[in-house]
Amino acid sequence: MVWVSASTSHAHPFPSAERSVTVRCVSISPREPNHSIRFDEERKWEEKNTKMASRKAISIILRREASKAVIEKKKGPNNSKKLLPRTVLESLHERITALRWESALQVFQLLRQQLWYKPNVGIYVKLIVMLGKCKQPEKAHQLFQDMISEGCVLNHQVYTALLSAYSRSGRFDAAFTLLQGMKSSHNSLPDVHTYSILIKSFLQVFAFDKVKSLLSDMRRQGITPNTITYNTLIDAYGKAKMFVEMEATLIEMLGEDDCKPDSWTMNSTLRAFGGNGQIEMMENCYDKFQSSGIEPNIRTFNILLDSYGKTGNYKKMSAVMEFMHKYHYSWTIVTYNVVIDAFGKAGDLKQMEYLFRLMQSERIKPSCVTLCSLVRAYGRAGKADKIGGLLRFIENSDIRLDIVFFNCLVDAYGRMEKFAEMKGVLELMEKKGFKPDKITYRTMVKAYRISGMTSHVKEVHGLVESVGEAQVVLNKPDF
Numbered sequence: 001m002v003w004v005s006a007s008t009s010h011a012h013p014f015p016s017a018e019r020s021v022t023v024r025c026v027s028i029s030p031r032e033p034n035h036s037i038r039f040d041e042e043r044k045w046e047e048k049n050t051k052m053a054s055r056k057a058i059s060i061i062l063r064r065e066a067s068k069a070v071i072e073k074k075k076g077p078n079n080s081k082k083l084l085p086r087t088v089l090e091s092l093h094e095r096i097t098a099l100r101w102e103s104a105l106q107v108f109q110l111l112r113q114q115l116w117y118k119p120n121v122g123i124y125v126k127l128i129v130m131l132g133k134c135k136q137p138e139k140a141h142q143l144f145q146d147m148i149s150e151g152c153v154l155n156h157q158v159y160t161a162l163l164s165a166y167s168r169s170g171r172f173d174a175a176f177t178l179l180q181g182m183k184s185s186h187n188s189l190p191d192v193h194t195y196s197i198l199i200k201s202f203l204q205v206f207a208f209d210k211v212k213s214l215l216s217d218m219r220r221q222g223i224t225p226n227t228i229t230y231n232t233l234i235d236a237y238g239k240a241k242m243f244v245e246m247e248a249t250l251i252e253m254l255g256e257d258d259c260k261p262d263s264w265t266m267n268s269t270l271r272a273f274g275g276n277g278q279i280e281m282m283e284n285c286y287d288k289f290q291s292s293g294i295e296p297n298i299r300t301f302n303i304l305l306d307s308y309g310k311t312g313n314y315k316k317m318s319a320v321m322e323f324m325h326k327y328h329y330s331w332t333i334v335t336y337n338v339v340i341d342a343f344g345k346a347g348d349l350k351q352m353e354y355l356f357r358l359m360q361s362e363r364i365k366p367s368c369v370t371l372c373s374l375v376r377a378y379g380r381a382g383k384a385d386k387i388g389g390l391l392r393f394i395e396n397s398d399i400r401l402d403i404v405f406f407n408c409l410v411d412a413y414g415r416m417e418k419f420a421e422m423k424g425v426l427e428l429m430e431k432k433g434f435k436p437d438k439i440t441y442r443t444m445v446k447a448y449r450i451s452g453m454t455s456h457v458k459e460v461h462g463l464v465e466s467v468g469e470a471q472v473v474l475n476k477p478d479f
Contacts, residue, residue: 238272
């Protein structure tokens with residue numbers, strides 16, 4: 001097996017240019033006796049201005065901090081209607097970005113109480129988009145009504161934001177009603193962005209017939225799909241393994257004059273073929289995209305590594321790693337997770353552990369995906385002591401665990417017939433605030449059944465129906 005060390009202490013590929021700085025020295029003539037006096041006066045004046053500016057800056061900072069304290073308490077004193085505009089808007093932006101919709105709406109209500117407040121369409125759109133992402137269509141509709149009551153001019157961006165909120169929550173009837181209303185209006189006509197949002201929502205629920213209907217409707221309206229629309233279709237068809245439709249969409253995209261494929265197009269295509277084990281097709285597509293001028297990025301290489309690793313092509317995987325090392329592509333947590341999992345499945349624990357140490361030395365925090373790969377590898381290799389060491393590492397870290405990790409632990413101990421440790425995982429789960437799911441108990445039943453422990457099988461089998469449904473987990477890394 002070929003292995004290339006992934007040391008990241010590289011020189012930058014573009015060395016910084018040398019800069020020459022010329023310093024001009026001016027001598028002070030002793031024939032100018034008043035120069036030192038003027039210099040002192042200027043220095044004192046400058047110091048005075050600096051102190052005044054400093055006090056002013058401190059005053060502004062203190063006022064902003066006081067305003068933020070009022071916002072956090074959400075119940076201000078009588079002057080809560082005189083908060084600094086910048087402070088309130090910053091607080092609102094922070095909450096919108098973090099998708100803290102309840103807190104964002106509270107800050108927005110505080111904003112509307114200010115003496116300086118004027119309705120702003122842009123702020124409303126951002127709030128409605130946020131509520132759509134948080135699956136709060138009713139709240140989004142309420143804000144839409146508030147806009148109307150405040151006399152805001154409704155444009156296609158407002159309607160598109162509300163349509164997005166409906167479609168994200170699966171309220172397609174409401175979304176279609178809104179779309180029909182937009183089509184009959186004069187200043188809020190739907191555009192390619194409006195249709196692309198609806199198409200993406202239908203693709204997420206595999207309603208491909210609805211997608212075809214929307215594409216036909218777009219053409220009747222004289223709206224041409226853009227790169228984002230095509231990329232969304234290609235990605236969805238690839239994930240659904242609908243390769244005929246994916247290729248047809250790609251060909252149609254290539255036929256458009258103003259719609260060129262980009263790195264997202266390439267990555268979606270490579271992931272579709274590579275994830276399905278069609279390595280030769282993936283490589284052919286990679287060559288064609290590159291020859292057309294589309295440059296690979298870190299996601300491209302992560303997809304290649306994952307595809308080669310899953311098919312056991314470690315030589316090509318190492319070649320990709322060498323290329324990344326040579327051209328200074330910085331590894332991400334996804335890169336590390338992909339290669340750690342690949343070497344773990346190959347039983348190469350030495351390289352797997354080396355990568356895990358390298359990951360930490362690069363200050364990249366391991367995730368639950370990383371830990372699961374390690375546990376699975378140790379379980380297959382019968383290394384119970386290694387799992388114990390990993391658990392001690394976790395105890396001294398702040399890594400957020402999930403139910404999938406504990407199920408991996410149960411499976412690993414069950415494989416090694418370490419039944420006491422397997423039952424101990426249930427106690428560890430309780431300690432960490434997790435409850436077993438169906439996968440947990442089914443994994444235990446499988447382990448007991450393989451070892452012929454019939455009484456234990458009956459004991460645990462009765463617990464399977466008493467717990468909630470198992471969580472759906474995506475095995476593919478988030479590229």
